[in-house]
Amino acid sequence: MKVLVAVKRVIDFNVKVRVKADKTGVETANVKMSMNPFDEIGVEEAIRLKEAGIATEIIAVSLGVAQCQETIRTALAMGADRGILVQSDAELQPLAVAKLLKAIVEKEKPELCILGKQAIDDDCNQTGQMLAALLGWAQGTFASKVKREGDRLLVTREVDGGLETVKLKLPAVVTTDLRLNEPRYASLPNIMKAKKKPIETLTPEQLGVDVAPRLVTLKVEEPPKRQGGRKVASVAELVDKLRNEARVI
C-alpha cells in the first residue's frame, strides 16, 4: 500500500507568534519554521505502517515556498521514501491545498493519505475533510489509533466524551490527533541518507489547479492582554467580587 503524507511548514510551536504591525497577518520573517506537529505524527504513523509490512512506499508532500523542501527533508530523514514539493509563493488556503493533493493522488495513486487534523498556523481543520470529499474517499479524522483489517482500516477517533471506532473502506483519508503516536527523532545517519532521497518539484499550473484564494483576511489582532490575578481573603469576598466586579454570577 502506497501512503501519501502531507507535511506543512509552519512557525515552530515553541515560537511566540507576533502580529505584523499592519495587522495583515503574522510575522514569518526570521522566524524558526518547522513541520506541523500533527504532520510529524502522520509521518511516524506511515513509517510504523511500513515497519509492520502494511505500507510499501511513503511519499511526503509539501505545498508552498521553496523552503518547504526542508520540511520534506525532515520527513525523509524520519523514514519517508521520497518527496513531492508543489512550489508556489501564493497563499495556499485549505481548498487549494486539497485540490493540489487530489491532483497528486490522481498521479501517484496511493491507497492512504495521512494529514494532520489541523495546521497550527491557521487552525483550519479543513484540508483532510475537503480532500476526502473531492476524492469521494472514506475519511477517519482525529485518529488516535489506526489498524488495518483486511481491506479495511479501523480508525479510533477522539470525540467529545470518549472514543469512536470507524471501519473505512480503502482508499481513505486519515487525519492525526495528538495521541496517535510519539514521533521519532531523525538519527544523524538518516539525516545524511535523506539528502540522497529524491524530491520532485511541481507547480500548481503543471497540476492544472487554480489556487486563487477564496477568503480574504480582514485583520489579524493580538488577543487582549490578560489581567493580573488577585488573592482574596475569603469565600464571601470572592462571591462579592464575582457578583459586583466581574458580574459573572
Ligand code: AMP
Ligand atoms: P488545515 O486544514 O489548514 O488545518 O491543515 C490540516 C492538514 O492539512 C495539515 O496538518 C497538513 O497535513 C495538511 N496541509 C495543509 N496545508 C498544507 C500545505 N501547504 N502543505 C502540506 N500539507 C498541508
